Structures are given as structure tokens and as C-alpha cells.
Amino acid sequence: IMGLGMSCFACAACSGICSLFSSVCSCAGCLCGASKDTPKDLMVGKIRSMILIILTIVLAIFGQYYFSDFFSDHLSAWTNGCDGNEDCVGNTAVYRVSLVDSIFFFVMALGALSSSLFNNRFWSIKLFFIAAMLVGSIFISNEVFDDRGFVWVARFGAFFFIIMQQLVLIDIAYSWNDSWVERADTSENRWLLIILVILSCIFFATSLIGIGFLFEYFRGCPENELILSLSLILMVLATAVQLLGLEGNLLTTSIVCCYSVFLAFTSVSKNPNEECNPLIGNSQNLTSQIIGLILTIISLIWICGQAGTSVTKLLGGDTPPTTVASVENVEKKLNGDGSDHSPSNNGAPLVAGSDDPSNSSEEPVDYGDGWKFNIVMMLLSMFFGMMLTNWGVIQTYSTDSSDTSSYSDPKNGEAAMWIAASSRSQW
DSSP: OHHHHHHHHHHHHHHHHHHHHHHHHHHTTOOTTOOSSOOOOTHHHHHHHHHHHHHHHHHHHHIIIIIHHHHHHHOGGGTTTTTTOHHHHHHHHHHHHHHHHHHHHHHHHHHHHHOTTGGGSOHHHHHHHHHHHHHHHTTSOGGGTSTTTHHHHHHHHHHHHHHHHHHHHHHHHHHHHHHHHHHHHHHTOTHHHHHHHHHHHHHHHHHHHHHHHHHHHSOSOHHHHHHHHHHHHHHHHHHHHHHHSTTOOHHHHHHHHHHHHHHHHHHHTTOOOTTSOTTTTOSSOHHHHHHHHHHHHHHHHHHHHOTTOHHHHTTOSOOOOOHHHHHHHHHHHHTTOGGGGOTTOOSOOOOTTTOOGGGTTSOOOOTTHHHHHHHHHHHHHHHHHHHHTGGGOOOOOOSOTTOGGGOOOHHHHHHHHHHHHHTTTTO
């Protein structure tokens, strides 16, 4: 009877997930498999992927705080290795979603190697595939997901995504700064420059206040003081380099300084020594989770909207042609240049709005951006899994040595602390 009940629940869950994904795609104007013709705009697949990963993040949060209790009461696979610790059980719900997303986007990356339009195609099959994996993961033992399995893979994946995330923030800051400086020069509106300086000062002040609080509340351990001291020294050096350079950008430096303070906080809050970590006893670090999720959403939107950014360039390969080249190519087509019918045109890749009917059967050239995008999404899937679970560390403390369910794992905490700390090596 129990097996029949769980099978019915699994089928209902699979149908519910598919219906939920299909409804959201319809509301967003991206019907999954509703059209016989594959959209040529490469943004279509990215938008669908963005919607999908946002939905799975929401599913992971609900699973962590609500669904995990139900499954742990009915399936022994959800309690293996947790020794009755509720936070451990909740974390395994996040690991399951994170692993499924990671596998999904890895398969997507392989598919994108064969066709630039793979990200736009077969979304009905893709949704069934990920829903089936989510349901199947319910019955897999925790041993696959804990710190002896997926968690360690996810920690290193999150490490690489943090580096990419900082490149995203640098991209955003440079674009923001350059745009406002250009507008100020064009319109002679100096208020934009003043606002940039004020914002830079605010970010610098926030980072200094933040590092001060960290020194105050996380003192007493040499490893904490080392991490915080290096963060402060590197912040000062980076600011000095920008001020002495010919093309300094204080806004970018100030934003990166704030992010460095956040990473320092993420690192020292993983220290398993309760003498220098006041967060021991608060198993889920809500502040770190909220900030991490906000940065994840910002990074996700930027990565989806900016093809060929420094994030995808980091993975190597050809670089898409410049905007100027794209404009010149379109002008040649409009002026009747014979090159518009040539499949080997040296101009810009075909995108929505610039391809003419004669080329409608050709696939747009993405210069490898499709598979790179999916690799980044795979790393992002690992990152949100670590953000929601405090990097796989259960930080509770009890003076009762027989209460094994309320102890943190010192080795786990130290490893997560140094992985998070070393993610600032790109400084």
C-alpha cells in the first residue's frame, strides 16, 4: 500500500511540475513546443532556461522547509546519515534539486555543441526529462548527496561560479559607469558624474563598515583574522591602483570591495569554532542566503541578456563579432549586396530582427556561446545549492556530547570556509 501511495504521489508530482513549468512558459510568452518552427532568436532558449532555474530554486526552498518533513516520515532514503537532524534532512531536498539541475544543464551543453538552436528546441521533452529526474531523486538515498558525494562536487562548482559572478559584477559596473559617463559627456549633464562619485563613496563606506563589523564579531581565531586582514589589504591595494591608473573606475572597485566583504563574511561564518563564530547555533545563515540569492538572480539576468560577456569568454573559444560589424552586415543586406545569400558570410551571426527570409532556413551562428551558457548555468545550479545549505555545513552546537544530531562537522566547516575564502584568488 505504501509503495502504491508513493507511486501515485510521484505521478502526481511529475504532472504538477510539468503543468507548472508549462503555465509559466505560457505566461512568459515562450510556449514549450507549441510551434512547429524553432525560433531563430538565440535569446529564446536562454529565457526558458532562466525561468526553469528560477522555478527550481523556488522548488528547492519549499522542499527545504516544507516537503522534506513529509518525505523523511515516509522514506528512509531521506534520513540516512542525518541522525535525526532536521536541518540535514532539509538540506538534502536542496541537494536533490541542485544535482538534477546540474545534470540537466550538462546535457544541454552537450546538445548545444551539435546545434546552435538546441537551446530553443525540444522543450516539451526537456521538461519531461527534468521532471522525471526530480521525481526519481526522491527515492535516492542521502548518501549520494551528502558531503561524501555531490556536496563536494557542488562546492568546487560554486567556487568557480563565484569567480564568474565577480566578472558579472565587474561587467555590470563597467557598463553602468561607461554609460553614465558617455551620457554626461553628450548632454553635458554633470549630475550623472556626481551621482557616480556619491554611489562609489556609499559602496566604499559600506565595505569598510562591513569589514569593521567582521573584525569585531569574528575575532579570536587566527584563520578569521587572516581572511579579514587579506580582504582589507586587497581592498586598499585595488583602490590605490584605480586611483593611480589612467582609466580608473571607482564604481567598479567599490562594488567589488562590497562583494569581497560578503565573501569574507561567507568564509568566516563557516568557521566551526564557536569561540570566534557567533553564528554557531544558527544552522541556516539567513543573511548569507538572502544576499546570495539576490546576487544569483542578478547574475542570471545579466548572463542571459549579455551574449559573449566576459563570463562566457572565460571558457575560451571564438569571440562574436562587434556590434559595428553586425551593423555593417545588416547595411550590406539592405543595400542589396550579394553577400546576403552566401552561407559563409563573414558578417555578424544571424539573430532575430536581422535575418531576412532568404536565410530563414539557416541556423544562427552562436560562436560557442550556447554550450558555454549551459556550463555557466550548471555551475550556477551548484552555487544555489551551496547558498541555500550554508555550503553543506550544519552549524549547531550542544554541550551534550551524546546529542550527535546537534553537532557541526569541524572538518566540513573548515573545508567550506577555505573554499569560500580562496574564491577571491582572482584579485
